Amino acid sequence: MKTIKIISVFLFFVSCSAQKQALKISVDICKQNIEFYNNKKAKVSEKRANKIRKELIKKEKLTFISLEDFLYIIEGYDFETDKTYTKIWNSKEKINFISDKKSYKIVTNLYSDDLINLIEDWNIKELDKKKGTALDGLDLYIYKVLFNEKGKIKSIKRYNISGYGEIK
Structure with a gap:
């Protein structure tokens, strides 16, 4: 019984630490x-x-963020509907959600595996081919975040695609 209490306390502190780290990372990215x-x-x-990421972190939906791994973010903004289509992932986990000014909804998938692979490989030449001319397409903001050993952001690679039309 005492062992279970010790393990529970340990897991609580690990969870709080991961949450704190994720909150700091979200603010730094912002x-x-x-x-x-x-x-x-x-x-x-x-x-x-950042506000939505904080809500997801508090609900323990983004605690998979790890300093040992790249963090990828796609934010596709639709000017007509004022909605954002976001995917955040690393090699271990992912989360997809659609948001507006007031709320968000977690969904299964938003972007094609082809696009995700190009981003993970940071293949700019092929990503350039995804730029569209669709007037109703999304403007994609893509980030690849690398951390240093102290938990600070070492670098953020950024790439934008206008007129992307392949939302699932």
Whole structure:
């Protein structure tokens, strides 16, 4: 019985630590993207994305973020509906969700395996071929995040695709 209590306490602290780390990473990504894009639209978008990531972290849906692994994010924004189609993943887990200003909904899948593989390989030449001319297509903001051993963001690779039309 005492062993079970000790294990429970240990798991609680590990969970809190992972949650704290994920929250810090989310805030850092938000700050760096606002600074990188340096415009009002990016600031509003990033703050909204950060708010939703924080909610997901608190509900323990994003605690898979790991310093030992790349973190990938796709945010596809639809100007007509004001919805964002987001996938966040690493080699261990993934989460897909659709959000607007007030809420989010977790969904099974949003983007093709082909697109995901190109992003993981960071194959810009092939990603360029995904740029569309569809007026109703999504504007995709793609991020590949690398961490250093201290838990800080070492680098964020960024890529944008306009007019992407292959949403599932």
